[in-house]
Amino acid sequence: MSDWKPIIGLEIHAELLTQSKMFSACPVVDSVEAAPNTAVDPVSLGLPGTLPVINQQAIEFGLMVGLALHCDIPPVNQFARKNYFYPDLPKGYQISQYERPLAVNGWLDIEVTPENGDAYTKRIRIRRAHLEEDTGKLTHIGGGSSLVDYNRAGVPLLEIVTEPDINSAAEAEAFARTLRAILVYLGVNNGDMSKGVLRVEPNISVMHKDDTEFRTRTEIKNLNSIRNLYRATLVEIDRQIKLWTSGDSVKQATLGWDEARQRVVIQRYKERADEYRYFPEPDLPIVEISREWVEAVRARLPELPDAKRQRFIETFGLSDYDARQLVAEQAIAHYYEAVLAAGANPKSAANWILGGLFTLMNEQGAEREAIEHTHISAAQFAELVKLVDAGTLNKGTAQTVLAEMWATGSDPAQIVAAKGLAQVSDESAIREAITTVLADNARMVQDYLSGKDKLFGALMGQVMKAMGGKANAQVVTELLRQQLDARR
Ligand code: ADP
Ligand code: MG
Secondary structure, eight states: OOSEEEEEEEEEEEEOOOSBOSSSSOBOOOTTTSOTTSSOOTTTTTOTTOOOOOOHHHHHHHHHHHHHTTOBOOSEEOEEEEEOOOTTOTTSEEEEEOSSOSEEEEEEEEEEOOSSSOOEEEEEEEEEEEEEEOOOEEEEEETTEEEEEOSSTTOEEEEEEEOSOBOSHHHHHHHHHHHHHHHHHHTSOOOOTTTTSEEEEEEEEEEETTOSSOOOOEEEOOOOSHHHHHHHHHHHHHHHHHHHHTTOOOOOEEEEEETTTTEEEEEEEOSSOOOOOOEEOTTSOOEEOOHHHHHHHHHHOOOOHHHHHHHHHHHHOOOHHHHHHHHSSHHHHHHHHHHHHTTOOHHHHHHIIIIIIHHHHHHHTOOGGGGGGOSSOHHHHHHHHHHHHTTSSOHHHHHHHHHHHHHHOOOHHHHHHHHTOOOBOOHHHHHHHHHHHHHHTHHHHHHHHTTOTTHHHHHHHHHHHHTTTOBOHHHHHHHHHHHHHTTO
C-alpha cells in the first residue's frame, strides 16, 4: 500500500435551467450557440442605477437540489457581495451567498467502481450549496486582445461544495456522475460539461500516513468532461506525491488541464487567500424560507435515480447491476419505461437495451442521451424484443435488425420480411445443412470424435453460416449433437 492518501473536495457550479436570469427578467440563452451579447439587459451589464430582483424559480431549483442532497435548509437566506475585479464581471462584484447559504450539511451516497478492486458505496458529506450569478465569458484572441460576451452574466448558478471526503480519482468520478444524474433528473441542469453548464472542480492534496493535518491543496479548473475530471485528478495526485517524496513541496495554485498532453498546467499561484471583502448585499432583502415552502418543494421532487433503481429491482426483478445501468442516464430510464409500456417483457427489454442497443450505440459513437432523438420509437423497440422472445429472431439477426432500425426507423417486422431474416427452427432444413457440413468437414468430425471437444463450436459455426445466420441456435445445438453422437 502506498503511504499516501489523496484528499479531495469538489466544488461544483451548475447553471440553473430558469427562463430568466438570477436578478432580472433578461432571458437565459445557450451561451455557446447564441450570438454574443444578444441576451443582456441593464442589470446583467451592471449599469449604474439598476436594482436586482431575486428569481424565485432559481431559489426553488436550489431548494430541490438541497433536499435531494439531504441538506438542512436554514430558515433565512442572505445574498452577499463578493468583490473582485475582472472584465467578465461588469459590476465589479458578484452577488453570491456567504454566511447564510441556501442549504447546508447534506450527504450523497456514491457507488464506486475502482479500476482494480471491488465496487463499494461511500457517503460523501456536502458542506453547503448556495446561489450566485454566473459571470460573462472572455475569449482571448491573441495580440493582447480579448472579447467579452455577457450573455452568461447573471445566469443563476448553484455552487455545491463537498467536504474533503473523497479519496481517489474513481470516487471523484463517481460523485460527479451521481450528482450530475440527480441534477438532470430534477430538471434543474442539463448536465453538459462540454458547454460549461456544469463545472466540477476538484481541490486536491495528499496526506502521508504519519500526517495529522492536511497538506497544501491545488484546484483544477476548466474540466470539460467527467473523463477529464478523472484523468486530471489521477495525474495531479501523482504529481503531488512525486513532489513531496523528492523533498520538494506543493504550492497552492489554480491548475488547468492540457488534454492533449495529459498534464496539469499551473495557471496561477495563490500566495495568500483571496480577499473578497464580502458584505451583505444592500440592494436585496433577506429571504425567508418557510417550512411550508420547503415541504411543498419536497413533495414535488421527482423520483430520483436511487429510488428508481430500487423500484426497477422490486417491480421488474432486475439485478442491481442492470437497474443501476438503466437509471444512470435519465433518458435511458425513460426509454426503458416507455418500451415496457408498449408491452415488452421487463427482463428481455433490459437485456436488449443494455446489450444490443448499448453495443450499437458504442459502435456508432453515440452518447446515451442520443436515445432521445433515435429513429427507433419505444413501440418499435418493444416489437423487436417481442420478436426475439417469440423465437422469430435469434440474437444475431435481431442485432442486424436493430442496426437497420437505428439507421432507417423502419418497423422490425418489415425489416425481417424484406430481408428474409426470420429465424429458421424448421428441423428438416437444419438437418440437411448439418449433413452437408459434416460431409465437407470430415477431418474435423474425426478429430471431434477422438476427443477434441472444442471443435463442436467450429462445426456449429459452419452450420450457422450455411443457414445464413438465421437458424435457431438451440435447435442447431441439439441436432448437431445428435448427428455427431450417431457417428461414435
Ligand atoms: P475556501 O474557503 O478557500 O473556498 P474551503 O476550505 O471552503 O476553501 O474548501 C473548498 C473545497 O476544498 C472544499 O470542497 C473542501 O472540501 C476542499 N478542501 C479543503 N481543504 C482541502 C485539502 N487540504 N485538500 C483537498 N481538498 C480540500
Ligand atoms: Mg463560488
